Amino acid sequence: MIYWSIFLAFFIPGILGYGGGPASIPLVEKEVVDRYGWMSTQEFGEVLAFGNALPGPIATKMAGYIGYMEGGVLGSIVGLFASVAPSLFLMLLLMATLMKYKDSPQVKNITKLIRPLIAVLLGAMTLQFFMTSTESFGGIQTVVLIVVSYWMLEIRKIHPAFIIVLALAYGGATSLI
């Protein structure tokens, strides 16, 4: 059943993603691209691009949108619920206990140890995105796009939303020529 799949696809990243929403991006990709095949890497890239260009938490934007694409309004609600409710519910339920442990070195170790794991997943995704881009644009144009967007994003500190809009315009224009 689609709603159950949507629930699982966002429940798993929600319950495993230590380090906030961004940490769950590669986990969501594993579910929706690799496991359920709901979208291609390029389509997922589109979702991420808009997620980055629009304000607000990233994990819920992905869950709400992908849930909607797969299961309509109810799918969207299921996706949102699955990504938000379990950890929030646990937090409210275990508040007293967690308050005691929030400063414990063990709890801090969890985040510390999971961080490199997320880095590996993000790194693998990065490569996958660059490879997908090479398939559609070829190596040289991909490198140029990478260098230019890095320069704008990190050196000129231009707002990501603006860079995404530029990329969209560039892609639309070049395919018309």
Place this chain on the structure above:
Amino acid sequence: MVSEDKTQGQKSSVSGLQTNADIFAAFFRVGMLGFGGGPSAIPLFHREAVKKYKWMTEDEFGDTLALANTMPGPIATKMAGYIGYRVNGLMGCLVALVSSVVPTVLLMVLLLGMLQQFKDVEWVNGMSAAVVPVVGVMLAVMTWDFFKKSGESLGWQRAVGLTVVFAVLMEVLNIHPAFLIVGILVIVLMPRKRKGGAK
């Protein structure tokens, strides 16, 4: 309105409505003004909850953040849900969640849905193809960010070592990250005798 007299006795139901409106406004602003995902919105939460509405003190806010970090999942919704709950019970929690999540999801569905309608048109397809390398760069930046933080908190040697181990396990042996994360949780949280050098 039922839950509030249980949690916060001092609120009458008229001011409860006002409180819900405040909660909505606060987290709506946080949601609409925070770019770059939940973690980057933390200062915005601080501004609303501590500075503007004085729902909590600096210390309490720090505690809340630490508390939210003990649990997995998106940070923004845990913060919003928890603060909303503290201020106005279950209703407050729901209002906070809806206001921080729903508006941006609607925007997303509207904009992306529009693009998806025309995905077979060649130039629209070209648009989404051009976004891929740009998102790749954003992911690369995030990768470096996570890696740098690992190096700073674990020491570079251990961070590099762990990264290599995780890379082999996940990318070469194809082990699902879920198993590894559960494994880490078990190892870290397993009760053990105090040996001292656990830092």
